[in-house]
Amino acid sequence: MQARLKQIGWFSGEVTSFYGTRTTTAISGFQRKRGFPVTGVADQRTYDRLLSMTRPPTQDELNNVTPQPPATSPGTAKWDADPRCLTGRVICISKTTRSLTWVIDGTAQYSMDVRFGSEAEPTREGVFSITWKKVDVISNLYGSAMPYSMFFSGGQAIHYSADFAANGYNGSSHGCVNVRNMTLLKQLYNTAPVGTKVVVHW
Template sequence: MTVIALGAFALSTAACGPTTPADPATGSATTSAATSPATTPTERPTTPTAKPTPTKQPTNKASTPTAKPTKTAKPSEPRPEPVVVILRPGDSGPKVRAMQARLKQIGWFSGDVSNNYGSRTTEAIRGFQRKRGFPVTGVTDERTYNRILSMTRMPTEDELNNVKPVAPQPSAAAWDVDKRCLTGRVICISKSTRSLTWVIDGEAQYSMAVRFGSEAEPTREGVFGITWKKVDVISNLYHTPMPYSMFFSGGQAIHYSGDFARNGYNGSSHGCVNVRNMTLLKRLYNAAPVGTKVVVHW
């Protein structure tokens, strides 16, 4: 009987669900933590941790601080060398004279040289310095002095003592001397040497080759004077140009001839004195005013 009762109880409990067995120590029912839904903690989903939003760097380059470059120590600049003065205004002596003579050789000093470093020397040095981009002081420092020495030669005794060189005299072939050409300013024309020489007080200055008229139209000889002159002249008879004409005897004149320049003595003029060196003729034209003496001789 006892067995049956236990079996019915067991069936009853099976239909109604599991029964919590009594705790043998306390006699109270215990709930299984593994099977009781009421006491089983509900496992909540883990909330993902939000990732930190990266901070955007400013795109404006101008506002972005940049690392300052490391300053490099500048090398110390060399100190300028002191200016060594060789000669200065107020100095005197043979060294000043020699420097003036050297400046005269290269056209920076005019007049007689002396021992005194005055205003003329100062201005000459200033002009020399300015031309070469040196500091313009008028004081002859070492740099200026060395440049002058490099451009000149040792002055001669004549240069140091203001002895003017004697101008070389033209050869006999260039100037056939006529005694009528030895006084005053004279245009001396020689038919024998076919040359014209500009003479001042018996000293020939320069000569040029000339051509004369033919036997039918000879160039007249004698002593004349320039009656009138003109740069641009056209011959009334032959309609040819006669540049830089200086008329001395009627229609006969000293003038430039293109034909003489081209053909030389293979031809003749119509009585005029033809010149083929335009440069020397211009020089003579400017030096000889109306009234200048002209001598035409053999």
Template sequence: MGLRGTNSGARGLRPAAVAAVGVITLATLTAGCKVETVGATEPTALPTRAFPSSTDDAKPSGGRESPTDTAPATSPAAPSRTPGAGTPSARPSPGPSTLMSAGDRSTRVRELQARLRQIGHFDRSPTGYYGTVTVTSVQSFQGKRGLPRTGRTDTVTWERLLAMTREPTSKELDPPAAEPPAAKPDARCMTGRVLCISKNSRTLAWMIDGRVVSSMDVRFGSQYTPTREGTFSVYWKSRHHVSTLYYTPMPYAMFFSGGQAVHYSPDFAARGYNGASHGCVNVRDEGKIASLFAQVRDGDKVVVYW
């Protein structure tokens, strides 16, 4: 980000000192916030068991006969050996392979969630992310059908689910997000163009001259990295911003206080309030914040209150 104007406090300083001030200022403005996990952690997917390859087939016991071990001519004929008798069975058939597990993110996961929702095992809108809620839902489905409660979607689990459900509609896969009710606006939000952000209701209301234009769900920093409260203004917008502190993406970032910004969070979209930011105001609806980003200007007021 380029620094606007000149710093009057830098007059009389040597060029090297001015350059140092510029570097410190730039580092401060571009510092971002990173999502951290709060509460339950994601289970780690267990590795799929590897079965023996063709070179690992079991060998008959007793060793291999040598030419000198043949029976004499006067001995009775040895009984014929039934193939496989007295020897380990052929290599076991592979078990069900894992199709989806914790940490996956795909359209297939979204379909899994929509199908589980059809039969009462998933109680929210599909996200496409295989998190702790999805693991628990799959375990519930598996337990009801007498399957191992692994939480992973293997071929047996998936085929059983397909047989019990129908193909999800587009609305089931991606239902429209409900407009969250905006909190009672703070008095400071009633004039001008304002991002009015309530920690109590966890909502952001975009207001112009006291009228709510749009509202959206938001989340904040943890108790160790709280989002600052007060009256601020948007001083920089960065559409494809990446945090210089944590190297994480912060799309549609609108900075209002140091490194704290309002921005889209895919983690918030996937896991909801199980996580928190490092001080930023996270928005989970990408469509809404994209529209908001297009409307907000540098200098618009930001009010963060309880």
């Protein structure tokens, strides 16, 4: 539980085997943020929400070992090496660093800034694949343009956002992964075919 809280910035310091003051404080903050009763105790509702927002901890995380990331170019400074992104060709998307990285056999090629859905309309985490692509898309629900869309989970897609380009993180998507660098997104669109693995993680 401490390792999962650490993934999303609620727990600091080393992961331990006991439920002490730091764990209680972390759980209290997590509960307060979500409008839950603030008890500092990980009841089922709290634990279920934590599970839904995080991934299973790695052995390194459980043993307080800092992994050495692969060497990257200046364009990939935010590379966040989730274990599921290290094999094959993967679009690796980190909610922690708010970045999308194109990865080939564990080596980051380039990264771009991204933003996600709000807590009410969250971007789903997990392992997916690109199911279909289209250059010119207009959202049926919201009427907004979604250029260079790569759909990976139902109606959720990676796509360019003019609003993100103009306003940065002062806003959110309706669940899609917004990109503001059109040049890099076009490059990715032309590189990643339907079927390409997509990992969205914390």
